[in-house]
Amino acid sequence: MKSRERVARAINHDYPDRPPISHAILPSAILKHGQALQDILKDVHEDFGWDFLPDVKPENYPPYYRKGRGYDGFGTLWESSADGEYGMPVELPLADWANYATYRWPDFKVKPTTARIYSGHMAGRNDDYYARGAWIQYFEALQQLCGFENLLADIAGGEPMAFRLLDDMLQFNLKLLDKWLAYDYQGLHFADDWGTQQGLIISPEMWRTYFKPAYKAMFDKVIAAGVDVHFHSDGMIIEIIPDLIDLGVKVINCQSNIMGNETIGKRFGDRLCFRTDLDRQKVLTFGTPADVKAHIHALFHALGSEKGGVIACGEVGSDTPIDNIKAMYETFMTFRF
Numbered sequence: 001m002k003s004r005e006r007v008a009r010a011i012n013h014d015y016p017d018r019p020p021i022s023h024a025i026l027p028s029a030i031l032k033h034g035q036a037l038q039d040i041l042k043d044v045h046e047d048f049g050w051d052f053l054p055d056v057k058p059e060n061y062p063p064y065y066r067k068g069r070g071y072d073g074f075g076t077l078w079e080s081s082a083d084g085e086y087g088m089p090v091e092l093p094l095a096d097w098a099n100y101a102t103y104r105w106p107d108f109k110v111k112p113t114t115a116r117i118y119s120g121h122m123a124g125r126n127d128d129y130y131a132r133g134a135w136i137q138y139f140e141a142l143q144q145l146c147g148f149e150n151l152l153a154d155i156a157g158g159e160p161m162a163f164r165l166l167d168d169m170l171q172f173n174l175k176l177l178d179k180w181l182a183y184d185y186q187g188l189h190f191a192d193d194w195g196t197q198q199g200l201i202i203s204p205e206m207w208r209t210y211f212k213p214a215y216k217a218m219f220d221k222v223i224a225a226g227v228d229v230h231f232h233s234d235g236m237i238i239e240i241i242p243d244l245i246d247l248g249v250k251v252i253n254c255q256s257n258i259m260g261n262e263t264i265g266k267r268f269g270d271r272l273c274f275r276t277d278l279d280r281q282k283v284l285t286f287g288t289p290a291d292v293k294a295h296i297h298a299l300f301h302a303l304g305s306e307k308g309g310v311i312a313c314g315e316v317g318s319d320t321p322i323d324n325i326k327a328m329y330e331t332f333m334t335f336r337f
Helices: 003-011 027-033 035-041 097-102 139-146 148-156 160-180 204-210 212-224 241-246 261-268 289-303 322-334
Strands: 068-071 077-080 088-091 132-136 187-191 228-233 249-254 273-275
Touching: 027 035, 027 322, 035 322, 097 160, 132 160, 139 148, 139 160, 148 160, 148 204, 160 212, 187 212, 204 212, 204 241, 212 228, 241 249, 241 261, 261 289, 289 322
Parallel strands: 132 187, 187 228, 228 249, 249 273
Antiparallel strands: 068 077, 077 088
């Protein structure tokens, strides 16, 4: 079975020959493990176009992956401790609402990627990969402009400038989506971390009031174009998963481990496809290769079935032992329901 068909069947619960594989490899892991990692990956058939792209060179890393400080296109200053390690915003253009009067929104050019960083994103019609593009942020992009505490406190306090920012960011993203949808993609990817280890960052009611309508506007545009919605969120987000399903999310990349794999699978397994997030807090980092293999088998059986519903994925960082990386990919390639 070719990759394009395999992924579509997994997403739509239509009996793929095996779970498709999606890489999630931090550039810090590539820099640390070098050839040992490349030797593992050359024997892995990835289904989203990774093999068609070269790695981004360190000198071309975006500011949030480059050692030192650098500004992104929004004017946010990032600082990273090392090349390939995700950094932190340290200077925000709208930390003071008075700056909004002179702030100018960027006009990003969008084009299919020509080098891979973290995962493969290929456009076009090709049986050898499922074409997935974009990495659209809304909640996190808002934070990176005005600050996490400022944003939530000012929404709760009814600050007019906060609501202006919410609307302006939505309009910016809708225009950005038009640019992505001009290319031939089967799926577009959205990413916002909404959970802590214990629960949502805000109440479900607040999320539904202030953020769900924005996601609906964005997702509706993608779905109307006949494109699948992929969504990533870390943390305990079980309270809003039904909302994401209602909004049309087809593929979710979430930390099912902290929400209970069996619980998530039983409640949502027939309505979602899970791009799996292996337990990188314990198993991938501190477990043995045997632990990794057992974890994958238990996770896949909890979330999916022979009908599909699983995309095999585990984030590889610089702290992931090479033997565990090898065990993960060997299991991905050989697993069958």
